[in-house]
Structure formats: C-alpha cells, structure tokens
Amino acid sequence: MARITFVLTAILLLLGGCWRRVGPTPAALTPVPTVVPSPGLLGDPDGLRPLPDNPFGVQVPDKPGEDALARLTSLGARWARVNLFWRQVEPERTDPPTYRWEATDRRLRRLAEGGLRLIVTVRDNPSWAADTLCGPLRATGLAGLAQFMRAAVQRYSASPYGIRHWELYNEPDNGDAKRLAQLGGCWGPHGRQYADMLRAVYPAIKEADPQAQVLLGGIAYEDYDGSPFVADFLDDVLDAGGGAYFDFLGFHYYPAFADVWNRYGNDLGGKAAYLRSELERFGLRKPLVVTEVGQPTAGPQGDEQPYSDERTSRYVVQAMARGLVADLPIVIWFTLVDHPADPRQYGLLRSDGTPKPVYHAFRILIRELDKARLGKALGEREVGTGKVEGYLFVLADGSQKAVLWSLNDQEEEIRCRGSVLRIVGLYGDERRVQDGGAEDADGQQDGLVTVRVGPAPIYVQAWPEAR
Numbered sequence: 165m166a167r168i169t170f171v172l173t174a175i176l177l178l179l180g181g182c183w184r185r186v187g188p189t190p191a192a193l194t195p196v197p198t199v200v201p202s203p204g205l206l207g208d209p210d211g212l213r214p215l216p217d218n219p220f221g222v223q224v225p226d227k228p229g230e231d232a233l234a235r236l237t238s239l240g241a242r243w244a245r246v247n248l249f250w251r252q253v254e255p256e257r258t259d260p261p262t263y264r265w266e267a268t269d270r271r272l273r274r275l276a277e278g279g280l281r282l283i284v285t286v287r288d289n290p291s292w293a294a295d296t297l298c299g300p301l302r303a304t305g306l307a308g309l310a311q312f313m314r315a316a317v318q319r320y321s322a323s324p325y326g327i328r329h330w331e332l333y334n335e336p337d338n339g340d341a342k343r344l345a346q347l348g349g350c351w352g353p354h355g356r357q358y359a360d361m362l363r364a365v366y367p368a369i370k371e372a373d374p375q376a377q378v379l380l381g382g383i384a385y386e387d388y389d390g391s392p393f394v395a396d397f398l399d400d401v402l403d404a405g406g407g408a409y410f411d412f413l414g415f416h417y418y419p420a421f422a423d424v425w426n427r428y429g430n431d432l433g434g435k436a437a438y439l440r441s442e443l444e445r446f447g448l449r450k451p452l453v454v455t456e457v458g459q460p461t462a463g464p465q466g467d468e469q470p471y472s473d474e475r476t477s478r479y480v481v482q483a484m485a486r487g488l489v490a491d492l493p494i495v496i497w498f499t500l501v502d503h504p505a506d507p508r509q510y511g512l513l514r515s516d517g518t519p520k521p522v523y524h525a526f527r528i529l530i531r532e533l534d535k536a537r538l539g540k541a542l543g544e545r546e547v548g549t550g551k552v553e554g555y556l557f558v559l560a561d562g563s564q565k566a567v568l569w570s571l572n573d574q575e576e577e578i579r580c581r582g583s584v585l586r587i588v589g590l591y592g593d594e595r596r597v598q599d600g601g602a603e604d605a606d607g608q609q610d611g612l613v614t615v616r617v618g619p620a621p622i623y624v625q626a627w628p629e630a631r
Contacts, residue, residue, distance in 0.1 A: 202385070212538035212558060216493035218242040220530050221283070221485055222512065223456065224275065224498040228454070231517040232501050237278045239512070239523070240530040244280040244454055245331075245496045246272065247348070251290040251297070253313055257304070263315060276325045283379065283455065283494065284320070285331040286313065287348040296341045298333065298350035300357040309361065310368040317372035329494075330369055331414055331455065332362065333381035337397035344392055349381055352393060355400025362401075362409035364483040380406075382414035382455035385439070386421055396437075402446040414500075415439055416456040419479060420469055430541070430553075432457055432483060433490035451493060457483050458498035461520060464507040477525035477590055478569065481621040484529055485555045485567045489539050497526065521591065532623045533567070535560045552576050552617055563628065569621040577605050579612040584627035590620040596627055 199443075221243025222236060236244070253263050275282055288297055293305025298552060301309060311328070320327040337346055343420025351358040362380070369376045380401070387395045417425075417432040425434035428441075436452050443450055459479040463471045480497060487495040502511035512523040542554035547568075554568040570576045585597045600609030605616055 167608065178470070209540070209556060209564075212540050212556070213489070215488050215536050215539045215557070216491075218530070218534045219487065219493050219495050220526075220534070221245060221280075221494060221496040223496055225499060225501050225503070226271070228501055229517055232275060232513055233278065235513055235517070235519060235523065236280075236500055239527050240534060241526075242281055242417045242444075242534075243283060243494055244275050245283040245285060245498060246275065247334075247533070248272075248286050248287060248316065249282045249288040250293075250309070250312060253316075253424045254308070255290055256291045257290070257308060261308070261311060261315070261511050263312070265319065272320060272327070276327070281329070282325070282327045283329040283331055283496070285325055285334050285348065285381070285455075288314070296350060297345045298338070298348060299341050300351060300354045301361060306361060306364050310364045313365050314368040314372045317369050317376055319354060319375040321376065326374070328375055329377045329379060329412075331379040331381055333358075333456075335384045335393070335416065336381040337383045337385060337393045339394040339397075340392035352397050354393075355397045355406075356404040358397075359401045359404035359406030359409070362406045366409035377411045378409070379412045379414045379453065379455070380410040382416050384416050385435070387426075388421070401538050402443070402448070407443070407446055407448045407450070411450070412494075413439060413443065413450050414455040415452065417454055417483075418457065419459055419483075429490070431486050432492075432495075433486050436492060438491050451491075453494040453496075454487060454492055455494070455496050456498040456508045457495060459483075460508040460510050461522065462507070462509045473521045476520075476522045478620055479565065479607050480522050480526045481529050481590065482528075482553075482569065485533070485621070486541075488533065488536060488557070489541050489545045489555055506578075524591050528588065528590070532565065532588060532594075533557060534563070547578065549576060552578065563625065565623055565625040567621055567623055568602075568615075568617045570617050570619050573619055575616045575618045577614050578605070578617050579614045580624060581611065582613055582626040583611070585615065586623075586627045587615065588623040588625075590622070 188309060220241045221244045222241050226247055226561055248268060253265060253268060254261060272282060275283035289305060293308050294301045334348030336349035336351040336358055338347050338350045341350040370377055383398060384393045386393055415435065417435050422431055428434040429437040439452060459476045460471055461473050461476045463469055484495060487597045499510050502509040502515040504515040512526060513519055536557040537560050540556055542556055544550045547554050550571060552568055552570050554566055557565050559565060568578065583599045587597055588594045597603040597613050599611060599613050605614035
C-alpha cells in the first residue's frame with residue numbers, strides 16, 4: 165500500500181483554494197463568523213474559504229407520516245424542501261380570490277416548528293390559469309399567480325412559519341407537458357414566457373416580504389438521448405431579461421451524469437462551475453443552490469447503473485463535502501422517503517418509514533460537519549496521491565477535521581500530524597489512534613499517525629486533549 169505524508173511546507177505553499185466565491189452572500193443566509201484555525205491535524209493551512217452554515221437539507225414528500233417527520237427532526241438537517249400546490253389552494257378563480265390554506269398550514273407548521281428552514285416549491289397550475297398543469301400561463305393565470313404569491317408570502321413569512329425561500333416550479337426546463345407533467349414544470353421551450361412570469365411574480369413576492377428570496381426553479385439541465393429537457397431554456401430566460409427577477413439559481417445534480425460535468429470540476433461542483441459561467445455570459449453573479457441531489461439504493465431491473473445501500477451511503481458524504489467547498493449555501497438530498505411506486509429508491513427511509521444505512525451516514529455527516537466554518541479541497545500534491553480524495557475543514561472552535569476516502573477499492577495509507585487522532589467511520593464508529601500505538605499503521609512514534617483510508621469516507625481529527 166502507498167504511504168503518503170502530509171507535508172506542512174507543501175500545505176503552506178500550495179493550498180490555493182479550488183473554488184471562487186461568486187457574488188455576495190444573500191442577506192437571508194447566516195453570515196460566516198471569523199474563525200482562526202489552531203495547529204492540529206495539518207498545522208496552519210492556507211487557502212481556506214468561508215463555508216455556509218449547515219447547508220444540509222432534505223426533500224420532504226407531501227405526506228411523509230409522523231414517523232418519517234420524527235426521523236427528519238433527529239437527522240439534524242437545517243433545510244427542508246416542500247411543495248405548495250397552487251391548484252389545491254386556489255382551484256377556482258373568484259373575485260376576491262378564495263384560498264384554501266388549511267392543509268398547507270398544517271404541513272408547513274409541522275416542519276417549521278421542528279426547527280427547519282423551508283424552501284417552498286410553488287407548482288401545479290389550476291385549470292383556470294393555464295392549458296397545462298406545469299407550464300406557461302394565460303394572462304388571467306399570470307395575474308392570478310402574482311396575486312397568489314403575494315398572499316402566500318404574506319401568510320407564511322409570519323410566525324410560526326418564517327419562510328423566506330420561494331422556488332417557482334420544479335425542473336421548469338422540462339419540455340414534455342404530456343408525459344412528464346408530474347415533474348412540476350414544463351416551460352422548456354418557453355423560456356421567454358418563464359422570464360415574463362418571473363417579471364410579474366418577483367415584485368409581488370418582494371412587496372409581501374422584502375426579505376424573501378426567489379429561486380429560479382431547480383433546473384435539470386441535462387441533455388442526453390431522449391432527454392425531455394430543453395438545453396436552451398436557461399439561455400432563453402436570461403436573454404429575455406429574467407436574470408433580474410430571481411435571487412438564486414437552483415439546479416439538480418445526479419451522479420449518473422458525472423462524466424458530463426467532471427470536465428468542469430468535481431461532481432456537483434463541476435456543474436455549479438459551468439452554470440456560473442453561463443450566468444457570467446449574461447453579466448450576472450448569482451448564488452447557486454442544489455435543490456436535488458441523490459443516488460438511489462435500488463433501481464429497475466436491466467438498468468446499467470450500479471445500486472447498493474453502501475454506495476448511496478458513501479455518496480451522501482461525498483456529495484455534501486463537495487457541496488460545502490463548492491460555495492453552495494443549500495444542498496438538498498432527494499429524498500426523505502422512498503416512493504413505493506418508484507423503482508428507483510432515493511429515500512433516506514424506506515417507504516414504511518424505517519431508516520436505511522444512508523440515513524445513518526447522513527446523520528453522522530451532519531454531526532461531524534455542521535460546525536465547519538472554513539474549508540477547502542485537498543489536491544493531489546497536498547494529499548500525496550491521486551488515489552485519495554479529501555477535504556479539510558476548520559470548525560467553529562478552530563480545530564481541524566479532514567474527510568477522506570480512496571478512489572478505488574483499495575486502502576491507502578495517509579500520515580497525519582498529531583499524537584492522538586479521533587477517527588470516525590461512515591456510520592459513526594469511533595476510535596482513537598495514538599502515534600506509535602497498535603492502530604498506527606507504521607507503528608512508529610514520530611509525531612505522525614499513519615491512517616488507512618478505504619473507499620468508505622472517514623473523518624479524521626486531532627484529539628482535543630492532544631492539540
């Protein structure tokens with residue numbers, strides 16, 4: 165096995181920061197406090213960047229059940245993404261409007277009182293407002309949506325809801341209004357009309373709550389054989405001036421398409437980098453958020469994608485660590501609960517509400533990284549090999565923590581500074597490894613602890629008493 169040494173001088177000279185901050189941090193997000201890293205795992209590293217405060221979230225189904233909601237509360241996530249169905253609240257057009265808020269009130273109150281910050285995805289047109297469930301609106305529908313959003317924001321910005329984030333349709337770049345209306349958006353070939361919708365609705369939202377943040381509906385932005393998504397949708401929206409009428413660009417990422425985006429960066433960070441370049445072509449600097457990322461634990465027979473509980477558990481850590489350093493203030497895992505009719509089982513929980521291994525991996529991830537305040541990707545020259553991917557984080561107390569995994573099925577050996585290391589496994593198993601002790605892979609007392617890193621991510625931290 166390879167034996168690699170973290171070299172302090174290389175860290176001081178070479179840590180350059182892999183991701184640029186693009187645009188100002190929105191006022192609705194918690195400012196990142198100044199943190200001074202203390203000597204520890206890797207000495208005093210340079211090139212660290214401020215991180216969003218606990219960006220981790222989950223998509224919540226419309227009828228999750230009390231057991232699932234209790235599991236969500238125990239998870240420790242900060243964010244929940246939920247649907248608000250316009251057609252259910254305003255099925256008929258009256259003057260003045262008649263809104264049926266009761267069911268939505270109960271659902272949003274339950275989540276907000278559980279301490280979650282909500283992203284509300286407004287979707288599903290009433291029949292009086294549009295020709296389709298998911299796409300362009302008639303003139304009466306456009307005026308009706310602006311009026312509806314003003315009422316919704318006024319209602320749900322108040323206590324106990326405190327909602328500030330509003331997403332307009334889901335995957336609006338979908339172009340198949342017949343077969344895929346259930347996606348929640350089908351504006352694909354009508355990007356200019358989507359921009360017109362933003363232009364009408366954005367001022368109504370801001371008038372109702374100046375602190376509200378408007379998300380361009382999370383775009384799939386995938387172009388493949390038989391894809392229903394319209395590649396020019398985003399350009400059409402921006403070319404029509406729609407960029408002035410949203411605060412965040414939402415997008416979705418699934419690792420099945422990693423080969424496309426890895427040329428621009430790593431995993432979901434590569435897709436984010438590409439989308440930032442698209443915004444820049446139009447002179448825009450907008451923060452990006454991931455409103456869906458996921459990896460199924462099972463899929464349909466005959467699918468060429470590999471599925472397993474272990475693969476998904478590893479990926480939730482990998483995706484969230486990458487998202488932290490890619491300057492993404494919100495990253496939403498899709499989804500909380502398996503849908504029993506969907507052969508691709510994306511949930512943290514099974515359809516009966518029992519937790520899968522990925523639930524436990526995500527809970528440990530949040531526990532270990534929710535206090536991360538500074539961070540960066542560790543490059544090949546810093547780690548010493550292209551066979552290990554790693555990220556360095558500085559916590560609120562100034563201590564350092566690394567997340568590491570090998571990029572193959574083999575174990576690699578990494579030598580870390582410290583007399584005693586705290587090492588936490590994927591599902592929370594914890595041990596202390598002492599320099600020169602039985603679990604120090606080189607067995608030498610030399611101020612370095614040799615750690616074996618396999619394909620399952622581990623968290624490595626200098627033991628507090630030893631810092």
